[in-house]
Amino acid sequence: MTLGWKEIRPGFVVTEAGSARSCRTGDWRTDRPIVDREKCSKCGLCYVFCPEGAVKEDGQGYYEVDLYYCKGCGICAHECPQGAIEMVPEV
Amino acid sequence: MKEVMAIRFTRKNLPKEELFVSGHRACQGCGEMLAVRLAMKALGRDTIVACATGCIEIVSSPFPETAWEVPWIHVAFENTAAVISGVEAGLKALMRKGRLKERRIFCVGMAGDGGTADIGIQALSGALERGHDILYICFDNEAYMNTGIQRSSATPFGAATTTSPPGRKSLGQMTWKKNVPEIAVAHGIPYVATASPAFPYDLMTKVRRGAEVRGPAYIHIYSPCPTGWRCPPDLAIEVARLAVQTGVFPLYEVIEGRYRINQPKGELKPVEEYLKLQGRFRHLDEAAKTRIQERVREEWERLKKKAQAFPYEE
Amino acid sequence: MGRRIAIEGSHAISEAVKQARVDVIAAYPITPQTHIVERLSEMVADGELDAEFVPVESEHSAMSVCIGAEAAGARAFTCTSGPGLALMAEIVFIASSMRLPILMVLANRTLSAPLSIWNDHSDAMLVRDCGWIQMFVNSAQEAYDHVFIGYRVGEDSRVLLPVMLHMDGFFLTHAIEPLEPVKQELIDGFLPPYEPLYRLHPDNPVTMGAFALPDQYAEIKKAQDEALKASYGPLLEAWKAWGELTGRHYGPVEGLYLEDAEVVLLTAGSYGEVAHIAVEEMRAKGRPVGLVKLRLWRPFPYDELRKALEGKEAVVVIDRSVCPGGPGGPMALEVRSALYGRRGPRVVDFIVGISGRDVTPEDYIRMIERVPELAQRGPEDYVFYGVKE
Numbered sequence: 001m002t003l004g005w006k007e008i009r010p011g012f013v014v015t016e017a018g019s020a021r022s023c024r025t026g027d028w029r030t031d032r033p034i035v036d037r038e039k040c041s042k043c044g045l046c047y048v049f050c051p052e053g054a055v056k057e058d059g060q061g062y063y064e065v066d067l068y069y070c071k072g073c074g075i076c077a078h079e080c081p082q083g084a085i086e087m088v089p090e091v
Numbered sequence: 092m093k094e095v096m097a098i099r100f101t102r103k104n105l106p107k108e109e110l111f112v113s114g115h116r117a118c119q120g121c122g123e124m125l126a127v128r129l130a131m132k133a134l135g136r137d138t139i140v141a142c143a144t145g146c147i148e149i150v151s152s153p154f155p156e157t158a159w160e161v162p163w164i165h166v167a168f169e170n171t172a173a174v175i176s177g178v179e180a181g182l183k184a185l186m187r188k189g190r191l192k193e194r195r196i197f198c199v200g201m202a203g204d205g206g207t208a209d210i211g212i213q214a215l216s217g218a219l220e221r222g223h224d225i226l227y228i229c230f231d232n233e234a235y236m237n238t239g240i241q242r243s244s245a246t247p248f249g250a251a252t253t254t255s256p257p258g259r260k261s262l263g264q265m266t267w268k269k270n271v272p273e274i275a276v277a278h279g280i281p282y283v284a285t286a287s288p289a290f291p292y293d294l295m296t297k298v299r300r301g302a303e304v305r306g307p308a309y310i311h312i313y314s315p316c317p318t319g320w321r322c323p324p325d326l327a328i329e330v331a332r333l334a335v336q337t338g339v340f341p342l343y344e345v346i347e348g349r350y351r352i353n354q355p356k357g358e359l360k361p362v363e364e365y366l367k368l369q370g371r372f373r374h375l376d377e378a379a380k381t382r383i384q385e386r387v388r389e390e391w392e393r394l395k396k397k398a399q400a401f402p403y404e405e
Numbered sequence: 406m407g408r409r410i411a412i413e414g415s416h417a418i419s420e421a422v423k424q425a426r427v428d429v430i431a432a433y434p435i436t437p438q439t440h441i442v443e444r445l446s447e448m449v450a451d452g453e454l455d456a457e458f459v460p461v462e463s464e465h466s467a468m469s470v471c472i473g474a475e476a477a478g479a480r481a482f483t484c485t486s487g488p489g490l491a492l493m494a495e496i497v498f499i500a501s502s503m504r505l506p507i508l509m510v511l512a513n514r515t516l517s518a519p520l521s522i523w524n525d526h527s528d529a530m531l532v533r534d535c536g537w538i539q540m541f542v543n544s545a546q547e548a549y550d551h552v553f554i555g556y557r558v559g560e561d562s563r564v565l566l567p568v569m570l571h572m573d574g575f576f577l578t579h580a581i582e583p584l585e586p587v588k589q590e591l592i593d594g595f596l597p598p599y600e601p602l603y604r605l606h607p608d609n610p611v612t613m614g615a616f617a618l619p620d621q622y623a624e625i626k627k628a629q630d631e632a633l634k635a636s637y638g639p640l641l642e643a644w645k646a647w648g649e650l651t652g653r654h655y656g657p658v659e660g661l662y663l664e665d666a667e668v669v670l671l672t673a674g675s676y677g678e679v680a681h682i683a684v685e686e687m688r689a690k691g692r693p694v695g696l697v698k699l700r701l702w703r704p705f706p707y708d709e710l711r712k713a714l715e716g717k718e719a720v721v722v723i724d725r726s727v728c729p730g731g732p733g734g735p736m737a738l739e740v741r742s743a744l745y746g747r748r749g750p751r752v753v754d755f756i757v758g759i760s761g762r763d764v765t766p767e768d769y770i771r772m773i774e775r776v777p778e779l780a781q782r783g784p785e786d787y788v789f790y791g792v793k794e
Contacts, residue, residue, distance in 0.1 A: 003624060005631070011503045017161075020113075020115055022156065023156065025115075028119070044102060074120070074324060077325060157615060160610060162609075163605075164605055165614035167496060173466035173469035174470070177471060179473075180429045181457070181476075183457055190478075217461060
């Protein structure tokens with residue numbers, strides 16, 4: 001999205017907070033995390049350690065990865081104390 | 092100060108809101124952006140951020156998008172501390188004159204190691220000396236990462252960067268890391284702390300303490316960069332943990348000039364465990380690694396002596 | 406109007422900044438600007454001025470603090486000279502692209518090297534393209550008046566640009582001149598509190614200073630350029646309002662004896678006063694000469710200048726700085742450019758008064774006498790007046 005010079009606000013100020021949400025950084029990954037709920041202890045460390053803030057609590061205490069944003073870095077899989085997350089290649 | 096030091100983040104009071112949102116353009120596994128995300132949780136919405144040119148600024152503000160849910164300003168590379176001083180002074184004047192409603196708004200400066208220890212040190216020193224009510228956070232990924240991994244004065248001894256490459260005449264970075272937290276302590280400010288994203292609640296606690304304290308606060312956050320340090324992205328947190336556990340990056344606070352070490356319990360692990368995970372140290376021989384180990388131990392002993400001589404007592 | 410006082414030019418600025426109810430002052434000392442900030446810090450220390458005085462550790466930080474303060478919605482002021490401006494320059498350009506209506510008094514001082522504290526316009530010309538509204542003031546009264554005019558125009562929501570007042574170091578800053586101060590109530594009516602279009606505040610979080618890719622940068626720059634050009638209208642309005650308020654009427658260009666002049670001197674800043682004396686002397690001897698004083702530098706007043714020079718045979722531009730290896734003086738360059746392709750006077754370019762070297766009425770007379778010899782020359786044939794061989 002590019003703007004014409006008359007559309008740009010004075011000082012090129014961006015007034016829509018958090019507008020980066022529209023960027024699908026999930027397109028970048030080559031591996032995706034798969035969460036095994038049987039092993040998950042609901043500790044929430046995956047949520048804490050995700051640099052993207054892409055791990056979300058599902059309302060029952062389990063955690064899901066938002067694949068729209070997940071870059072597949074694997075930190076959640078590596079840090080999970082229960083080994084409940086596995087990185088598998090995107091096909 | 093007592094109330095400030097009573098602040099503590101745990102899983103129970105972990106803020107849920109994301110004020111540094113998904114969609115930012117950082118590399119996979121960026122330890123720095125994780126630190127920013129956690130710092131923003133600790134700070135909350137009543138915060139204004141001034142940011143230096145660097146990774147944080149570039150990944151979060153590609154016009155016309157922004158990853159920030161709080162008011163945010165970027166001006167240049169070396170003047171973060173001056174810009175946030177101006178914001179603080181402006182708010183102070185406007186509130187005193189009754190043109191803005193009285194309200195505690197945290198004024199926070201964020202910059203990388205280059206924008207803090209090198210080109211930004213003058214502005215930082217000025218801001219700390221003038222006593223503004225600000226929090227300055229240095230996100231230290233130990234090089235000029237955004238421009239392609241060039242060395243800074245925060246690059247550790249022996250590390251390979253594009254401007255301190257190992258070669259026949261050099262083993263990489265030939266100087267020891269500049270100790271910026273101690274420079275901040277030398278300014279006599281009320282609060283200085285070091286933090287690592289591998290200890291997220293400790294990090295958030297310190298950020299909040301720094302913001303709440305009246306006067307200047309400085310926090311140095313160790314920010315693993317898998318891209319620049321040549322390690323797999325999924326090891327970012329492990330490297331950040333080992334840095335602390337080996338004593339390469341000890342965790343401590345300096346409260347009104349008095350030291351409190353927050354290291355996890357146990358003996359320091361050998362530095363080798365930390366070095367071997369990162370490609371930027373791959374070229375080092377045993378002699379170099381021994382020098383590093385000795386220096387880390389020496390610095391650790393010195394820190395412990397300072398804490399003994401000037402202990403923080405509640 | 407009211408009472409007149411004798412005041413040092415610098416202190417006239419301090420007085421104006423106080424009356425403009427500035428919120429934040431951030432400045433670093435450098436000769437010949439020092440008296441401005443010294444007086445301001447006295448005023449703050451005594452409670453005479455309610456502002457945050459931020460004693461920054463460099464000029465670069467001075468402008469940075471001003472940007473932070475304006476972004477937060479405060480009215481900010483700074484001043485500097487010569488090398489201080491050079492250090493500040495990176496941020497000066499940023500202030501205008503970010504559309505923050507800071508006001509800066511530049512106590513014109515020559516750039517190093519060699520080091521010299523004395524006055525010329527090399528510092529002004531360093532930032533010619535910085536995107537600020539820029540004006541040359543000719544007296545302490547004019548400097549004082551333009552602090553209010555500058556803030557009013559800069560903060561106008563149709564403008565939102567920083568304003569730079571060029572004030573000759575020592576000649577204006579350190580000279581004691583008469584000043585008619587304006588009553589505070591009248592100032593308050595002329596200059597309301599600053600209401601920013603955007604401000605940094607948690608109630609409405611905005612992002613300022615995002616980075617722009619090649620597919621977007623040009624649009625942002627065009628918008629800035631258009632804003633500077635469009636500031637002309639609000640500036641004329643402000644001058645008109647000021648004229649009605651005080652009886653002092655200002656315009657972009659001032660002409661003296663233009664009706665019958667064949668050759669005119671063109672000056673900017675305080676040297677115009679001595680040029681005026683020279684013009685009077687020559688006219689007393691029957692020489693048809695006149696004087697054009699350029700007040701508005703950016704946006705450049707093309708129409709007004711062309712009108713002032715219409716029908717003249719030659720314009721002798723008194724440049725107070727040099728473009729080495731290039732077209733001599735920057736002011737002559739702009740005048741030539743304004744006249745290009747039109748029937749108009751020949752442009753004769755003298756580089757004069759570098760680093761504060763004194764220029765007498767006799768010097769101006771001698772310059773005018775050289776017009777026939779120099780009138781047919783090109784831009785590369787500028788004359789460095791009075792240089793010892």
